[in-house]
Amino acid sequence: MNAAGARPARPGPDGPPAQERVVRAVHGLATIAPDPPDEIDEAEQFRREETLETLVERYHASAWIDSATGTRLRRVLLRALCRSFGDGVRIGLGVLVLHPHTFEIGAGVFIGNQTFLQGRHDGRCVIGAHTWIGPQSYFDCRDLEVGEYVGWGPGAKVLGSEHTGEPVGVPVIKTDLVIKPVRVGMGADIGVNAVLLPGVTIGEGAIVGAGAVVTRDVPAYAIAAGVPARVMRSRKPTERTA
Numbered sequence: 001m002n003a004a005g006a007r008p009a010r011p012g013p014d015g016p017p018a019q020e021r022v023v024r025a026v027h028g029l030a031t032i033a034p035d036p037p038d039e040i041d042e043a044e045q046f047r048r049e050e051t052l053e054t055l056v057e058r059y060h061a062s063a064w065i066d067s068a069t070g071t072r073l074r075r076v077l078l079r080a081l082c083r084s085f086g087d088g089v090r091i092g093l094g095v096l097v098l099h100p101h102t103f104e105i106g107a108g109v110f111i112g113n114q115t116f117l118q119g120r121h122d123g124r125c126v127i128g129a130h131t132w133i134g135p136q137s138y139f140d141c142r143d144l145e146v147g148e149y150v151g152w153g154p155g156a157k158v159l160g161s162e163h164t165g166e167p168v169g170v171p172v173i174k175t176d177l178v179i180k181p182v183r184v185g186m187g188a189d190i191g192v193n194a195v196l197l198p199g200v201t202i203g204e205g206a207i208v209g210a211g212a213v214v215t216r217d218v219p220a221y222a223i224a225a226g227v228p229a230r231v232m233r234s235r236k237p238t239e240r241t242a
């Protein structure tokens, strides 16, 4: 409805052409209020009184509760489970977290529906404050650091390990796993369905295009796209990129 209460005309086959419009960002500009003390107390109590196994079980039982109660429960349980957990975190439906005790989740982080965060018992995963993770994303969190204010497009994936494939002649999945750190700099933006391969660093403020497969580091403030991803240009016009 417009200000006068009248419904605006919809563009039809004979109507005006569809037009893009610019609106203010929502998630990135949000201010984060402290979580209510009762939530923090409840998480502390869970941490003191429940086993890790029980908490994980309860978290997964809460994963599909589509209500304010479910949202609160997921936040309380993950706060009890994670190494550290900021205020105002929002966890969507069906978010799976393996080895949550290896996670450090910053304030105001959003984790979209059906995202899978695959940690490792001795791994480390840091997700910086205010980062937005789109639905159906996959994170190999064996050694992953995502900076603050990162945008992670829906369905984008990061792989953090690969098999040596040696010796040849045995199934690849029987060979040793090499865990390679992946780093995503503050304020970077990862395109929908992009894939980051093990060992890459995405520089601060860089943009990775939709569907890109990133095999090499992307410099700060570069725009990289394609399969394999190549730097197209710098977001800072005065700087040259390789």
Ligand SMILES: CC(C)(COP(=O)(O)OP(=O)(O)OC[C@H]1O[C@@H](n2cnc3c(N)ncnc32)[C@H](O)[C@@H]1OP(=O)(O)O)[C@@H](O)C(=O)NCCC(=O)NCCS
Residues within 6 Å of the ligand: 134, 151, 152, 153, 154, 189, 190, 191, 192, 207, 208, 209, 210, 211, 212, 223, 224, 225, 226, 227, 232
């Ligand atoms: C990569 C991207 C940032 C480039 O935007 P841009 O600088 O405006 O680029 P343009 O649209 O002018 O395209 C420039 C060239 O790159 C190509 N290109 C654009 N996006 C591409 C992509 N994702 N993969 C491969 N090529 C791409 C264009 O086809 C064009 O090629 P041409 O010069 O041969 O015609 C943008 O296209 C993109 O993929 N954004 C990702 C958005 C997203 O998923 N966001 C989620 C955030 S949470």
